[in-house]
Amino acid sequence: MKKTLNVFQFYKANQAFVYRLIEGLGKAVWMVLETFACIFKLEINCKSTIEQMVEVGWRSTPIVILTSFFTGMVLALQVGNATSNLFNEPVYVGTVTGFSMVIELGPVLTSIVVTGRVGAAITAELGTMKVTEQLDALYTLGTSPVKYLAVSRFLACFFMLPILTVISNIVGIYGGLILSTNTWGLSTYTYLSQSLDFMTVRTFIHGFIKSFFFALIMVIVACYKGFNTENGAEGVGKAVTGSVMTSIVLILVTDYFLTTLLVALRIK
Amino acid sequence: MIRVENIYKSFGEKSILCGVNLEVCSGQTFVIVGSSGVGKSIFLKTIVGLIKPESGIITIDGIDITKCIVSDLRKIQKKVGYVFQESALFDSLNVFENVAFGLRSLTNLSEEEIKNRVTKCLTMVGLKNVEHLKPANLSGGMKKRVAIARTISYKPNYILYDEPTTGLDPIMSDVISDLIISLKKYLNVSSVVVTHDMKSAYKIADRIMMLYEGRIIFSGTPEEVKNTDNEYVRQFVEGSSRGPMQQIDRTFKMG
Structure with missing residues (x-):
């Protein structure tokens, strides 16, 4: 007898999971709506927001600078290596490094680093x-x-992550510059002109839009997981792991769809 | 008056409250006793609106909190104070800010008035010069007293205590019991106290009720509790492992 799995059978087999999923989505949507309602009604604790901005922005800056600097250097090294093998000289080092940092690595890397530091701390x-009630x-x-x-x-994540992304872009391009001048013998002018020649305002907007979305994902997941923690210390550990993993996966998945959308809208 | 009628609450397959009723009149202290895990704290949280019952009515001064709108809920929150089992002081705030928290959110007092009220409440619970300390620097008894000060600061009509003496030494337990009695005397608050501590229960209660398997199986004055023939109450009061309430499977054998 041929087995057919229709929607109702699937629902019956996974009833508890479906309930949990719908309940979780409902709670998350409710939390986001309540947050937006408070922001629109200007029910904002300014002191706490500034404290959080310092925590998210200022205190994350060193780790963002460190990771971006080395990412920029690695990128310039790899591009130089690859193009040297193909064309016998390093070409497009500045172009690829700059472009990659601004539209992709800057926003994604920064949001992942900040998720590990701030998202985990929030949860x-x-x-x-x-x-503890x-x-x-x-x-x-x-x-x-x-x-x-x-x-x-x-608010702190929404405004600070794009600023950190800009810092990451600048530091990443600077890291590439240091490597390119020392390893590939490029002049500062050549590297920077390569970096900036192909970039338009839309390129920067592309990366900037992404960082806003990634900030939303990170803070919504972190707060949701924190508010719904159960089972004591073990539960807190699980919530933090879940928060970081969910945020990173959602950021990477969203990055693909967002890139597709932004390219289709010619914001590139 | 707090009136609870026919409250039902379950978690999954497990029924916790099965038709519980309670009526707390003005100036009365009602103590709820029962074994661990019987649902006493859930009952208390249901009264204050932290847990929504599946059915039943909870009215506080005539307002049904299971159906009321947000503005009514805010009025009720101002009338009902809750002292948590583990004190639930805010870690990031010092003692002053903890006690002032309810005053800032529930009243329109000026900062000067808040400062005076906080000092007065801390003095009432026997604490001085602790305003600048963080909860992590306080002992268990001090935390309980700060939690009580935070609750009485905005002058609620009703205070719900969730195991106020648990984890404290006998002397500090007695101090907390005396504090509950003096708050009733000077502030004329009605209280519902959940506890396992029968010494404290006899001292503070006007009425004691016992919760078992989701139902109230006994309700009476402290004297009636002492003299009852109810075997469940007797077993609980005497703290005996033998009786109708079995905590462990006695058929279990080693080897």
Whole structure:
């Protein structure tokens, strides 16, 4: 007898999973709507937002500079190597390094680094507050946990990640410049003119748009996982792992679809 | 008045509350006792709106919190204080900011008035010169007292205590019990206290009720509890492992 798997059979077999998925999506959407409602009503804790901006932006800058600098150098080294093998001289080193940093590596690398540092910290902090009943205490004291905790983190990530991306772009191109002048013997002018000649304002906008989306993904996942942490210290550990993994996967998947969309819209 | 009628709550297949009723009148202290995991804390969280019941009615001063709108809920939050089992003080804030938190969110007091109120509340719970300390630097008893100060700061009509003496030494437990009695006396608050501590329960309660398998199996004054023939209550009060409430499977044999 031929087995047929229709939607209803699938639903029956995975009822608990489907319920959990719908419940999770519902909670996440509700949290995002509440956050936006607070922002539009200007119910923003300025002090907390500035503190979070310092945490997300200023304190992430050293690690972003370090990773971007070496990424730019590696990129210039690989491009120089590859083109030397093909054309007997390093060509397009500045073009490829600059272009790759601005439209792809800058936004993606920065968001992954910041997810590892800030996303994990947000989930750990909110998760610990959840398991120690501090979120319930906020509620009993007439304060929405989303308003008090998520809004400032949301704004901080949304504004700081694009700024960190710009820093990453500049440092990455500078890393490529250092390597190109020392290893491939390119002049600073040649490298920079190669880097900037093919770039337009749209190229920068392309990377900038991506960084806004990645910031949203990171902070929504981090807050959602934190607010829904259960089962004590073990639960906090699992929530942090889940938050970082989910954010990174979603950032990479979104990057593909976003790139396709932006290229189709000629923002490239 | 807090009135709870026919509350049902379950998690998955497990029923926790099966038609629980409660009525707390003005100035009364109601103590709920029962074995661990019987659903006492869930019942308390249901009263304050932290957990939504599947069915039943919970009215606080005539407003049904299971159906009310956000603005009504805010009014109720101001009337009901909750002292958490592990104190639930905000780690990132110092003692002053913790106690002032409810005043800032639930009242329109000026910063000067808030400062005076915080000092007064901390003095009431027997704490001085601790305003600048973070919760991590406080002992268990101090945390409980700060949590009580945070709750009484905005002058609620009702205070719900979730195991206020658990984890404290006998002397500090007695201090907390005395504090609950003095708050009732001076602030005229009605209280619902969840506890395992029968010494504290006898001292503070106007009425004691026992929760077992999701239902209230006994309700009476402390004297009635002491003299009851109810075998469940007797087993709990005497702290005996033998009786109708079996915690472990006695048919288990080694080897």
